Each structure stands twice: as C-alpha cells, then as structure tokens.
Amino acid sequence: MPHIVVNSYERFTTPRSQDGFTFLWFADGILGASDRLVGVSYEGREFLLQIRPKGPSCIIKPDKLTRLSPTIVMKEALRAFCLLAKCEKVYDNLSSIKAIHAQKAKEYLKDIDFFLHSFPGQKEVWIEIGFGSGRHLLHQAKNHPDILFIGLEIHKPSIDQLLGQIKLQGLQNILVLDYDARLFLELVPSNVVGKIFLHFPVPWDKKPHRRVLSRKFIQEAKRVLKPGGILELRTDSKSYFDYGLELFLQEPKLKLQIDKNIEPPISSKYEDRWVRLGKDIYDVRMEALELSAPKDLGFDFVFGASGLRESFIENFSTKPMVFEEFFIHFEKLYRIDEDRYLLKLSFGSFDRPAHTYILFDPKPRYFGKRPIPTDANIAAHKRIEEILHG
Numbered sequence: 001m002p003h004i005v006v007n008s009y010e011r012f013t014t015p016r017s018q019d020g021f022t023f024l025w026f027a028d029g030i031l032g033a034s035d036r037l038v039g040v041s042y043e044g045r046e047f048l049l050q051i052r053p054k055g056p057s058c059i060i061k062p063d064k065l066t067r068l069s070p071t072i073v074m075k076e077a078l079r080a081f082c083l084l085a086k087c088e089k090v091y092d093n094l095s096s097i098k099a100i101h102a103q104k105a106k107e108y109l110k111d112i113d114f115f116l117h118s119f120p121g122q123k124e125v126w127i128e129i130g131f132g133s134g135r136h137l138l139h140q141a142k143n144h145p146d147i148l149f150i151g152l153e154i155h156k157p158s159i160d161q162l163l164g165q166i167k168l169q170g171l172q173n174i175l176v177l178d179y180d181a182r183l184f185l186e187l188v189p190s191n192v193v194g195k196i197f198l199h200f201p202v203p204w205d206k207k208p209h210r211r212v213l214s215r216k217f218i219q220e221a222k223r224v225l226k227p228g229g230i231l232e233l234r235t236d237s238k239s240y241f242d243y244g245l246e247l248f249l250q251e252p253k254l255k256l257q258i259d260k261n262i263e264p265p266i267s268s269k270y271e272d273r274w275v276r277l278g279k280d281i282y283d284v285r286m287e288a289l290e291l292s293a294p295k296d297l298g299f300d301f302v303f304g305a306s307g308l309r310e311s312f313i314e315n316f317s318t319k320p321m322v323f324e325e326f327f328i329h330f331e332k333l334y335r336i337d338e339d340r341y342l343l344k345l346s347f348g349s350f351d352r353p354a355h356t357y358i359l360f361d362p363k364p365r366y367f368g369k370r371p372i373p374t375d376a377n378i379a380a381h382k383r384i385e386e387i388l389h390g
C-alpha cells in the first residue's frame, strides 16, 4: 500500500486542484475516530486519503474502502497532496512501478461493478463456483469456445493460478471474479445462464450457515438460469448431499436428476483424491423449467433525507443494530465544517457486508462507489434512511 510518513504538513484551503486531483475537504474524526480524512475527486471518481498520527509523525495513505486502482493513481494522488500541503517528508514508498505490471496480468480478472453495470450479454454464460485449481473450468472453456465462463473464487492463490493458465492457454472466454458466490447470483439478470457448476463445495458441517447452497441460493439459481438451464451440485459429502436434496425438494417446481459415482468428463483434484480413497461421489442436477420475471438491478441508493440531525450526533452509538436479514453498524463520524459530515459505516448481509461512507453535504449521499444492490443492502439502506429521518 503506497504511503508517506511526514513530520508536518499544512492544512491548505479547499477545494484545490493539482495534477488532475481535486482535494475537496478535510474531515476530522469527532466520534469513534482520531484520524483525519481528505476527500479527493479524480476523473469523475472519488476517494479518501487518510492522515493518521503516528508518534511525532503522521502517516498519509489511501483509505482502504474507497481507494482507486491502479495503485499508480493513488501514488500520484499522494504526491499531489504533498506538493499542496508542503509535506516535510520522512519516508515514502512511491517510486516502484510494480503496480503497472501486476495490472497487465489481470485483464481477465473483473470486479463486481463490471458485472453489475455491463453483464456480458452476447454469449450464453456458464458459471463455476469455487473453481479451486481451475481444472474443470479450463476444460469446459476449451471445449465450449462459444460459451462465456464466469469463474468465482475467494481463495486468492487459486485465482492467480487460474489467471496464469488462462493466459498460457490463450483462452478468450473466461472471466474471473473474486467474490462470494452466496451474493453474486443476486446481481445476475434473470434467464441468462445455461449452467452453474458447484463442485465439491466446502461442507461446513460445523457452521452450516457458511455453506454456499441455501434456499435463497437455489431460488436465485432458478431465476438466473434459462428454462432448461442446469445447476450441478457434485459432492463427496453424504451430509451435504442430504442437506442439498432437502432444500431442492422444498422448491415448488423443478426437475431433479440424481447420480452416484458416475464418471464426469473431467475430474478435479478433489475428486481424484476422494475416488482414490474409495469415497462415493454424489451428483444432483437441478433443471430450471420456467422463464423467470426480470429483476430490477437498478436500485439507486439515493437518500431523501436532508442534513445530519443534531440528535443523531448527540446520540451517536457505535453499537451494531442487528435485524433479521441484515445489520447496520455506524462506526465513525467525521466533521468537515458546520453543516458537512462524513459517516463511516458497514451494513447489509452478515456474510458479506458493505463497508462505505455517507457524505452529508449537507444532503446525504454515499461517497465513492454505491453499494451493491443485494436484497440485504437494499433493506439496510431503507432502514438507514428511516434512522436519518428520525
């Protein structure tokens, strides 16, 4: 992470521009925070720099939640800030150019906003969840050049390994996403997916709430699959198979096919290991039978409320509020000037919360990227709006 350590800096008058960056305001931590944030805009995007006291010095770095990529942009922002703030620098790590090379290797790695704003629509889409070594995904992509594959994984070394293989094998039909599969399907348009592979999901026998497969997941899978589309669960865990089957049977209408110990077109590393150990392998194929209603993925996360109420500041509490399907946690409050504040908060689903800021300018709006429109985030946003209204 690029950063600068300074003995002193000047708090200049804002807004002020330098090298394409506009420094909008300084925000001082007043409740739950001892740091200072600087609002910055660059080519229509926004982010924060954080200034944190460290002994007799200060460390200045991009704020983790809002930082932009590539890293070189953040380095340039720190340089521009230090010019305006006449920083008396002790140390910086701004000279490396590694970031540019790292970026080049990642052209097939997309972020969630890419799928949200421009879900690929020209080819039929197949999704593999938790691709691990990527053996199955690479095999399918090679054999189905007309299909676009989306591979989801949360284990970074597996992602890097797959990206390397995609490049090496010259494949043009795989996009990779580092994102929790339990939420991703919620953001996919209806009726666009031909197949979803869920092979050897982590059984989580002691923490079943962490399983990828759930009632909600099956319902979302039915919605995103075209009629005739298939969700394929393969597992070596009899208890996961039983659990899955019970969930599938709760759905009012679908077609199920169950197989035991059939030979798949390609076996994964996990499968090879279990077969060597003589374990049984279970397959459940769920076929979607009907067209689903389109889903509105355009929720705008706009607030109707105006200004931050004094009573909100007086009663500010960092105690998380837990509701049935979501939570809200106000973490820190920063003051920009008499009317303007910045609130750091997290909210949404317990598994994959949104971490963000609300800027009261004085009308509230999310600063930086908008939250992802999952059901939990939308429900939490509506509740936040009620709280802000009082």
Ligand SMILES: C[S@@+](CC[C@H](N)C(=O)[O-])C[C@H]1O[C@@H](n2cnc3c(N)ncnc32)[C@H](O)[C@@H]1O
Pocket (backbone or CB within 6 Å): 129, 130, 131, 132, 133, 152, 153, 154, 155, 158, 179, 180, 181, 182, 199, 200, 201, 202, 212, 268, 269, 270, 271
């Ligand atoms: C047991 S491995 C199976 C890998 C591969 N499918 C195979 O058959 O060899 C399960 C994989 O799912 C990934 N995973 C677990 N939870 C996930 C989630 N919520 N979203 C996406 N991937 C997940 C893990 O990182 C792991 O690589």
